[in-house]
Amino acid sequence: ETGVTQTPRHLVMGMTNKKSLKCEQHLGHNAMYWYKQSAKKPLELMFVYNFKEQTENNSVPSRFSPECPNSSHLFLHLHTLQPEDSALYLCASSREGAPGADTQYFGPGTRLTVL
Amino acid sequence: DQQVKQNSPSLSVQEGRISILNCDYTNSMFDYFLWYKKYPAEGPTFLISISSIKDKNEDGRFTVFLNKSAKHLSLHIVPSQPGDSAVYFCAASGRYSGGGADGLTFGKGTHLIIQP
Numbered sequence: 001e002t003g004v005t006q007t008p009r010h011l012v013m014g015m016t017n018k019k020s021l022k023c024e025q026h027l028g029h030n031a032m033y034w035y036k037q038s039a040k041k042p043l044e045l046m047f048v049y050n051f052k053e054q055t056e057n058n059s060v061p062s063r064f065s066p067e068c069p070n071s072s073h074l075f076l077h078l079h080t081l082q083p084e085d086s087a088l089y090l091c092a093s094s095r096e097g098a099p100g101a102d103t104q105y106f107g108p109g110t111r112l113t114v115l
Numbered sequence: 116d117q118q119v120k121q122n123s124p125s126l127s128v129q130e131g132r133i134s135i136l137n138c139d140y141t142n143s144m145f146d147y148f149l150w151y152k153k154y155p156a157e158g159p160t161f162l163i164s165i166s167s168i169k170d171k172n173e174d175g176r177f178t179v180f181l182n183k184s185a186k187h188l189s190l191h192i193v194p195s196q197p198g199d200s201a202v203y204f205c206a207a208s209g210r211y212s213g214g215g216a217d218g219l220t221f222g223k224g225t226h227l228i229i230q231p
Contacts, residue, residue: 004158006158033218035218040223041223042117042119042204042220042221042222042223042224043159043204043206043219043221044221045218045219045220048217048218056217056218058218090158090159092158103149103161103164104149104161104219105161106151106158106159106160107158108156108157108158109157109158
């Protein structure tokens with residue numbers, strides 16, 4: 001398996017459910033990101049992890065809880081979500097620490113529907 | 116307030132002609148810019164990037180131009196091919212000179228349609 005993978009690809013959940021999204025990168029990167037793309041809106045950054053440490057939380061509600069156990073895996077734990085949280089959730093990774101910027105590589109996303 | 120703007124939601128171009136996609140930004144701290152391409156049901160795919168120390172970067176059929184004084188960049192695709200039909204996102208970051216992981220700020224995207 002190469003690149004950035006995300007599971008599940010589609011998820012339907014009720015407002016009282018607890019579920020988790022999983023992301024895995026096979027690129028040897030050390031930074032990982034969660035983005036949200038709602039209908040007719042640009043991709044919005046949610047969380048940044050650099051060497052397993054969370055370095056940015058972009059004012060995301062606490063019903064979204066990220067977890068980064070190592071540089072290759074990133075989770076997004078979901079609980080008591082609202083219908084307006086329905087969106088495409090994208091994971092990305094990049095190689096940080098080298099001089100200059102680097103490019104973020106994205107997974108295919110999880111299409112989440114909250115009923 | 117959107118810091119990265121793509122003012123054309125869609126663009127239709129004939130096959131073989133040049134496609135020009137535009138992007139404007141407002142944050143003068145941005146110093147690294149990227150273009151991504153996205154097909155339905157897939158994640159964005161990196162196309163090409165440019166840092167603020169350059170005004171042009173070319174990769175095959177794709178060229179990105181940066182005008183810092185106007186805070187404007189454009190992506191040129193020559194010649195346009197049917198497989199280029201997709202949504203194109205402009206993205207920016209302010210970390211090129213400082214290092215460290217940072218998120219990207221995206222525009223809303225432009226849907227490019229290549230007509231045969």
